[in-house]
Amino acid sequence: MILLGCLTVHRPAAELPLLHVSPDGHYLMTDKGAPFFWLGDTGWLLLSRLTTGQAEQYFTNRHTKGFNVIQVMVLHGLGDVDVYGDSALVRRRLAMPTGKGYWEHLDSLVDMAAAKDIYLALVPVWGGVVKSAKATPDQARAYAQFLALRYKNKTNIIWMNGGDIKGSDYEAVWNTIGTTLRENDPHHLITFHPRGRASSSFWFEGQSWLDFNSVQSGHRSYAQDTSAGDPHYGEDNWKYIRADYTKHPVRPVLDAEPSYEQIPHGLHDTSQPRWTAADVRRYAYWSVFAGGCGFTYGDNSVMQFLRPTDKGSAYGARAPWFRAIDDPGAGQMNYLKKLMLSRGGYFTRVPDTSMITDQGTRYDYVTATRGKDYAFIYTYTGRTFTVNPTALGSRRLQASWYDPKDGTTKTIGVFSGRETLTFDPPGNPAPGNDWILILDDHE
Helix, strand or coil: EEEECEECCCCCCCCCCCEEEECCCCCCECCCCCEECCEEEEECCCCCCCCHHHHHHHHHHHHHHHEEEEECCCCCCCCCCCCCEEEEHHCCCCEEECHHHHHHHHHHHHHHHCCCCCCCEEECCCCCHHHCCCCCCCHHHHHHHHHHEEEECCCCCCEEEEEEEECCCCCHHHHHHHHEEEEEEECCEEEEEEEECEEEEHHHHCCCCCEEEEECCCCCCCCCCCCCCCCCCCCCCCCHHHHHHHHCCCCCEEEECCECCCCEECCCCCCCCCCCCCHHHHHHHHHHHCCCCCCEECEHHHHCCCCCEEECHHHHHHCCHHHHHCEEEEEEEHHHHHHHHCCCCCHCCCCCCCHEEECCCCCCEEEEECCEEEEEECCCCCCCCCECCHHHHCCEEEEEEEEECCCEEEEEEECCCCCCCCEECCCCCCCCCCCEEEECCCC
């Protein structure tokens, strides 16, 4: 908004391209056919914690760092008020949104994000709220219709149904929200945010309202992942992506909640070690190279927008949000996005671990993805590994090292594309000495 004398002029909201699933079913693209690599951040409590001015600061920072999606809770609780004290619901009733101050604040955040080339992945109502309030499908239908009709003409909306919950808990409610959003807003993508160590595909694979799958690989270490009934993948988040990549119907998939930077292993015991930027990079490259259409980063302080005046914090967060937005992992995520968009034939990319003859396990795991005339190979520890490049069909290949810590590239040389090759990354092998080997056709 600008003021000209006594005349108030509202700048039109920026319109971003609508997003769609690519024809092959594995990736996202704009309505112009351009690749869309999802680089998300978890700004869960944005609506209730930040003023308009603070949100501007946050969006500017994330835009500068290359993020193009922010995951936001619309309702974290039935008694939610925004930072200005305006209530979301009338008498805490899910079916009765006020439609006033709280929602006007969200309106402004949607427009502000669009101006920064950012899409908002909105979680209509967090899973714990539905469970504790014993919400009914009728209540969910009224609420979802309100949301869909209010935001169907905003091009930078993605719907993220659910919220840290099993789809089998109140499944009728989640299906009602999904189908109601689809019926009233047919143009925006819809996914489901599941509980930890799960994928939306576990429950909604057959639902037509689900456009792409989201995984919450969780915050547990290898040693902590022992719960009965869950996949025991530990830190191997790539296993969720690999499983969903091969399912039918084919849908894009991404890790929408891996371990956050600066959060304790396992979340609840603050005496545990904390996940670092190196861990975040590992989750990012492992999942994307397994076939992910993008990746969502998280930071302990940022996801809850911790303020210096807060008397406590969740999960032992320490730094205020406006400092934590510059934690090293956040700045390094853009190097992943730039790499994935750096070659032509984006939609031809496939995961291909068969290129690695000695894949290894856990931290020594080496993974590969390739396109029409290139391959990217990731090692977290920087150990020596062997590659069979014949799947590229190239006579000669140029090899380079790409550093995920600073985005720099160092040329190694030109090699035969028809024989097994062994590469020794720079530095001494150790967790966090991660590198990407790039192989490009050199005909």
